[in-house]
Amino acid sequence: MSRRFSLSRLLAMIIKEFIQMKRDRLTFAMMVGIPVLQLLLFGYAINSDPKHLPTAVLAQDNSPFSRAIIAGLQTSDYFRLTRTAATVTEVEDLVARGRVQFAVEIPAGFGRDLLRGDHPALLVIADATDPAATGNAVGALQRIVDSALTPLLDGPLTALAPVSGPVEVRIHRRYNPEGLTQYNIVPGLVGTILTMTMIIMTALAVTRERERGTMENLLAMPVRPLEVMLGKLAPFILVGAAQVMVIAAAARLLFGVPMVGNPAVLALGMVVFISANLTMGFLFSTLARNQLQAMQMSFFFFLPSILMSGFMFPFRGMPDWAQAIGEVLPLTHFLRIVRGVMLKGNGLPEIWPELWPLLLFLLAVSALAIRRYRQTLD
Amino acid sequence: MTDPVIAVRGLTKRFGGRAVVDSVDLEVERGQIHGFLGPNGSGKTTTIRLLCGLLVPDGGQGTCLGYDIRRQSWAIKQRVGYMTQKFSLYEDLTIRENLDFVARLYALPDRRIRVAAALDRLGLADRRDQLAGTLSGGWKQRLALAACILHEPDLLLLDEPTAGVDPKARREFWDEIHALAADGMTVLVSTHYMDEAERCHRIAYLAYGRLLATGTVEQVVQGSGLATWHVSGPDRQIAALARDLSGRPGVEMVAPFGATLHVSGGDGARLDAAVAAFQQMPDLRWSRGLPTLEDAFIHLMGGARDNFAAAPTAARRSGP
């Protein structure tokens, strides 16, 4: 019998883990339940297309064009004019205090400039703290403005009609310059869900052996730490893949997120990322004394992953030290891979700068976990 | 004369500075059933774990199946079957799935045939698809035994295999152990039951981590140096006698066995002096008897406790 590594022993572990997973209804429910729950929660936030958002108007021009735009905003579903401001500072204040979601500023001489064909700017300040709230309204703005002006721009003024765009709608997003959209969130959700479930599952898988006392029997038999680790991780790679498919299908069907790049490239990134998380969970399980501790460690890892990976906040908006931490986390690199492949159509060469840190993380954590895995009960 | 299957000297293991196994010397010959006795917490489980490489000794050395217990635990694990004190197979796997798992781990050829044979041998075939967690104590022990003999080990380490199992199942279990030994397996089995000790070729008695006696049952009984009187008579008088005798100088143990009272002491002359006054009482029949194994153990443990209390540093003595 081989001393180093044996496929038979690995197979023994994998089969055993699969059977146990099949019988563990609660865990199974959790693994399917968590992605579905998260999808619904996030999906709701994304899907809800907020309407009638409170809007302030600062009209420094009283031309028919200005009035048409204001009327157009009012009749659109997205904007509800709740305030009229007199000064720019008042506008700023209303947005800062969250009284309104939008402020529309029509500069002085707007009508005159429009007639001259100067393409005057219509300034719109959006409180983009919650990008999901403002995304659709912002998207609709130009159309609303254009169609409000169209009836006025006939006859001799046809030349100024929306083909060329009579007005430049200038949007200032406040507090969230990247302006994350659902395209951004759904791919990110894939990574978050995987991080959470994969780490917890593996962290529990080994501590459970120790708590139930089955570890003693396992250790008394000739099996290598690497075989135990791979055996425990293999079933979860499939679980992770299943989760990814559920989310990907939902992303496409429910939220219309495109898949620009090559799915095979994405799959490669996924496998590496899933493995990185699984080994992290395995490492936790070698450190934790019981399942509670394993759970706590997992959450301890999960929190910075969510906060500092660029999922919650734009990565470039974070201070340097937070970015440094973020660069170590697998989720950070995975988010870039997913977004890159799904949205930008990145191929292997483009994602390589994100892939090798994942591989490095995977190798380092595996090595540490194998070292930490005790072959005795001491 | 073949080499002993187990040969360790000065085996020592400390937990938190306390020597839980203290300079244990143990030899077990091939094909023997070696009983391992001692009160709870005396270090039986720890010793067994040291032997099969599950714990690293803090002192001492030795071999198990000819392999060094410190450096060759991988080789030892291939040839040893260890049945843990607490059931440690997978409760969420069926009997057959558990055995299949073990068979694959040892990379056994003809897995199906071997598993089927093990199921038959231990009468588990009818329940093969039952989850291990739903089995009663006796069936769990059988499954555990089946799992640890599957790879036909040379040495079986059984840690209290029959604790909490009914007498009939216990008897069958021991018949099986004897059958295995007859096939050439060596067995080290820890137990609390005196009748089981008597079914062993040799026994070792451990208390407070120290080996106090080894040998055949007769050798251990004789080696204890215990002198014993058996007294029989009417219940009422026996009860009164037991009260009167206990605590007298020279009298260590007064224990009723049915209608017979066993009176023992480590020093025969002082014991005789202590009981002399009562031997003239009517209706009581006195005879010199052999102490039981249990008497011997209790006597040995008493001596060990005194040593332990008198010389607590001895327990911390480091191994060679």
Ligand SMILES: Nc1ncnc2c1ncn2[C@@H]1O[C@H](COP(=O)(O)OP(=O)(O)O)[C@@H](O)[C@H]1O
């Ligand atoms: N892992 C451990 N850590 C600390 N103390 C232990 C450990 N294992 C056993 N002990 C202690 O060692 C002593 C001997 O235990 P054990 O070998 O299980 O005895 P036995 O099997 O004879 O009942 C006990 O006092 C027990 O509490």
Ligand SMILES: [Mg+2]
């Ligand atoms: Mg024990």
